[in-house]
Amino acid sequence: MQKSYKLENLCCAHCAANMEHAIKKISGVHSATVAFMTQKLILEAEEADFPAILEEVKKAIRKVEPDCHIIEP
Amino acid sequence: MKIRFTKSQKRTILRIAASAVLLGVAAALPLEGVLKLTAFLIPYLVIGWDVLYRAIMNIARGRVFDENFLMGLATIGALAIGQYPEAVFVMLFYQTGELFQDVAVARSRQSIADLMSIAPDTANLLSGGVYVTVSPEEVPIGSTILIRPGERIPLDGVVLDGTSELDTAALTGESVPRPVSVGDAVISGCINLRGVLTVKTEKTFGDSAVSRILELVENAAAKKAKAENFISVFARYYTPAVVVAALAAAFIPPLFFNGVWEEWIFRALIFLVVSCPCALVISIPLGFFGGIGAASRHGILVKGGNYLEALAKADTFVFDKTGTITTGTFSVVSADAEALYYAAHAGAESTHPLSVSIRESFGEIDRSRVRNITEIGGRGISAEVDGHFVLSGNANLLREHGVAFTPSAADATAVYVSVDGQYVGCVSLEDIVKPEAAQAFAELRSLGISRTVMLTGDREEAAERVAEAVGVSAFQANLLPQDKVSAVEELLGGKGHLVFVGDGINDAPVLARADIGVAMGALGSDAAIEAADVVLMDDSLTRLPEAVRIARKTRRIVWQNIIFALGIKFGVIILAVFGYANMWEAIFADVGVAVIAILNAMRMLRV
Numbered sequence: 001m002q003k004s005y006k007l008e009n010l011c012c013a014h015c016a017a018n019m020e021h022a023i024k025k026i027s028g029v030h031s032a033t034v035a036f037m038t039q040k041l042i043l044e045a046e047e048a049d050f051p052a053i054l055e056e057v058k059k060a061i062r063k064v065e066p067d068c069h070i071i072e073p
Numbered sequence: 074m075k076i077r078f079t080k081s082q083k084r085t086i087l088r089i090a091a092s093a094v095l096l097g098v099a100a101a102l103p104l105e106g107v108l109k110l111t112a113f114l115i116p117y118l119v120i121g122w123d124v125l126y127r128a129i130m131n132i133a134r135g136r137v138f139d140e141n142f143l144m145g146l147a148t149i150g151a152l153a154i155g156q157y158p159e160a161v162f163v164m165l166f167y168q169t170g171e172l173f174q175d176v177a178v179a180r181s182r183q184s185i186a187d188l189m190s191i192a193p194d195t196a197n198l199l200s201g202g203v204y205v206t207v208s209p210e211e212v213p214i215g216s217t218i219l220i221r222p223g224e225r226i227p228l229d230g231v232v233l234d235g236t237s238e239l240d241t242a243a244l245t246g247e248s249v250p251r252p253v254s255v256g257d258a259v260i261s262g263c264i265n266l267r268g269v270l271t272v273k274t275e276k277t278f279g280d281s282a283v284s285r286i287l288e289l290v291e292n293a294a295a296k297k298a299k300a301e302n303f304i305s306v307f308a309r310y311y312t313p314a315v316v317v318a319a320l321a322a323a324f325i326p327p328l329f330f331n332g333v334w335e336e337w338i339f340r341a342l343i344f345l346v347v348s349c350p351c352a353l354v355i356s357i358p359l360g361f362f363g364g365i366g367a368a369s370r371h372g373i374l375v376k377g378g379n380y381l382e383a384l385a386k387a388d389t390f391v392f393d394k395t396g397t398i399t400t401g402t403f404s405v406v407s408a409d410a411e412a413l414y415y416a417a418h419a420g421a422e423s424t425h426p427l428s429v430s431i432r433e434s435f436g437e438i439d440r441s442r443v444r445n446i447t448e449i450g451g452r453g454i455s456a457e458v459d460g461h462f463v464l465s466g467n468a469n470l471l472r473e474h475g476v477a478f479t480p481s482a483a484d485a486t487a488v489y490v491s492v493d494g495q496y497v498g499c500v501s502l503e504d505i506v507k508p509e510a511a512q513a514f515a516e517l518r519s520l521g522i523s524r525t526v527m528l529t530g531d532r533e534e535a536a537e538r539v540a541e542a543v544g545v546s547a548f549q550a551n552l553l554p555q556d557k558v559s560a561v562e563e564l565l566g567g568k569g570h571l572v573f574v575g576d577g578i579n580d581a582p583v584l585a586r587a588d589i590g591v592a593m594g595a596l597g598s599d600a601a602i603e604a605a606d607v608v609l610m611d612d613s614l615t616r617l618p619e620a621v622r623i624a625r626k627t628r629r630i631v632w633q634n635i636i637f638a639l640g641i642k643f644g645v646i647i648l649a650v651f652g653y654a655n656m657w658e659a660i661f662a663d664v665g666v667a668v669i670a671i672l673n674a675m676r677m678l679r680v
Contacts (some may be wrong), residue, residue, distance in 0.1 A: 004292070004295075011175070012140075012351070012355075013351070013354040013355040013358060014140070014308055014350060014351055014354040014355075015139075017305035017308060017309070017354060018309070020305070021305070021309065033295040033296075033297065035294035035295045035297075035358070036178075036294075036355075036358050037178070037181070037182065037294045037358050037359065037362040038182075038291055038292075038294040038295070038362075040291070040292075040294070040295060042292070042295045063134055063135075066130065066134075
């Protein structure tokens with residue numbers, strides 16, 4: 001299933017691309033897109049895997065841009 | 074539009090100003106040695122401390138090669154070889170460029186948000202005999218709501234009472250108001266211009282047009298164009314490559330070829346300054362975002378940058394006839410009285426445009442006379458009327474039932490009717506070509522789209538009449554619904570992309586099969602919005618050439634930026650290798666190029 005999250009303080013397009021690259025590599029993620037212009041992360045994975053994946057995603061985001069974090073709906 | 078700076082942007086502006094003044098002071102003071110360095114370090118740190126801080130933090134986290142690191146290294150290097158003013162200037166311009174990017178991005182986001190500020194805040198809900206103001210989310214389906222002149226329609230529904238005109242410009246880009254009266258469907262997001270309307274809601278707020286459109290445009294940025302992905306990948310290799318090249322330039326010539334250390338380190342620093350890919354990386358999503366925004370302002374919803382990019386390369390347009398090139402309503406031009414009677418009754422329940430038009434032409438229908446109605450897809454209808462077995466449909470229907478008939482000679486759509494196996498006559502109908510169709514096809518031709526194909530289930534003669542009237546380059550008639558998919562598949566595989574344009578009814582498989590599926594007049598049709606890649610909010614064919622023009626302009630701007638930015642950066646690198654570039658040119662290649670690329674991309678906001 002697919003979920004979309006708002007990203008706060010995502011302030012560089014290059015970082016967004018790097019984040020996307022890192023999130024795609026997390027195991028269990030089918031696809032991931034970080035849209036810089038709309039400040040959104042769209043994540044596709046199995047529903048059951050989401051909690052675990054989300055933790056990894058947060059780590060990956062923090063590594064690329066420390067001030068940036070996701071807002072869970 | 075007024076630009077409003079955020080707190081951190083204001084702080085950056087102050088720092089830039091302070092640093093510039095301090096730099097002037099440092100340059101004016103007649104200092105030497107450590108004192109001179111200290112004098113320049115003050116403006117340097119005022120403007121650059123956060124860059125250095127972030128660079129160190131990132132290295133601690135194992136991330137080198139980010140822009141902070143590059144700028145830190147380049148400026149510290151410049152300080153080390155005595156290029157004090159240059160070091161401060163690099164930092165100063167870098168921060169100015171960053172600020173500019175920030176403002177530009179915020180501004181385009183704002184511009185799209187303004188454009189999409191079509192969501193109504195409140196609804197006047199009839200509750201216990203009085204109208205109360207509630208949030209649109211709280212209104213259940215089937216409620217009665219009141220819309221006063223000047224208000225936005227909050228939810229999709231049907232007019233119960235009142236007549237008015239609606240301003241649909243925010244949704245369709247069409248400036249001519251649309252008249253509505255009792256029984257008409259109204260779409261959320263339109264503005265009621267004159268009378269008071271009472272509307273029965275048919276959808277929840279979440280399913281109403283306005284929410285769906287907002288969601289679609291919001292998500293469009295996630296479907297990235299190839300150019301955007303290309304640049305992300307490119308940027309991942311470009312920066313490390315330039316840094317390695319800088320290291321090589323700094324050490325190899327002095328160590329092995331008797332180069333002068335200072336000279337080569339200086340050249341390496343120039344590499345570092347131009348190694349930041351920001352201009353490119355930011356200007357491309359900005360361009361596509363602007364293009365998608367420009368398209369929505371014209372009533373064209375594009376579901377992603379990838380579709381906008383594909384549309385620019387389209388060379389084949391395939392159209393459904395009925396409802397797309399024609400209005401979808403038919404007028405009966407001639408009919409045998411008996412045939413009209415039976416055709417109207419056999420089609421009593423049908424929503425097919427032909428049945429609807431025949432019923433309208435006939436008048437009042439006595440539903441109790443009709444039984445056992447069967448619709449035969451791509452053929453027609455069989456039914457029992459007044460106890461007789463009636464067939465009403467195209468030539469194939471009668472042929473398959475072994476009914477002999479005289480084919481119509483008119484260049485119109487023919488509905489043949491038989492009663493108890495005996496042919497009784499035919500109803501000839503002409504469909505009405507959309508008034509703007511010929512102009513739209515002429516515009517497509519002038520855009521170099523030479524192949525326009527019309528597909529229809531209608532008979533050859535009727536198809537030919539329409540084809541000639543609008544000027545399509547080819548047509549295929551007598552197609553069953555499933556034939557349209559294979560017809561499109563045959564046309565696929567050309568050099569450019571194939572666009573299929575339909576009215577979104579019954580053509581979801583074809584929309585999906587084409588490179589780009591365009592659904593027209595999709596206001597309110599959920600299936601079409603779902604299946605299509607591009608949704609035209611009204612059913613005017615002239616939106617198509619408009620969409621192509623916007624797509625091409627977007628592509629042009631994006632490629633201008635790619636070529637311009639890379640060209641300048643590589644140009645400066647090459648000049649630096651041979652010792653012809655100085656720090657100022659490097660700063661231009663970094664910040665100047667970023668600013669120009671962003672300004673170029675922002676042209677899309679004004680389309």
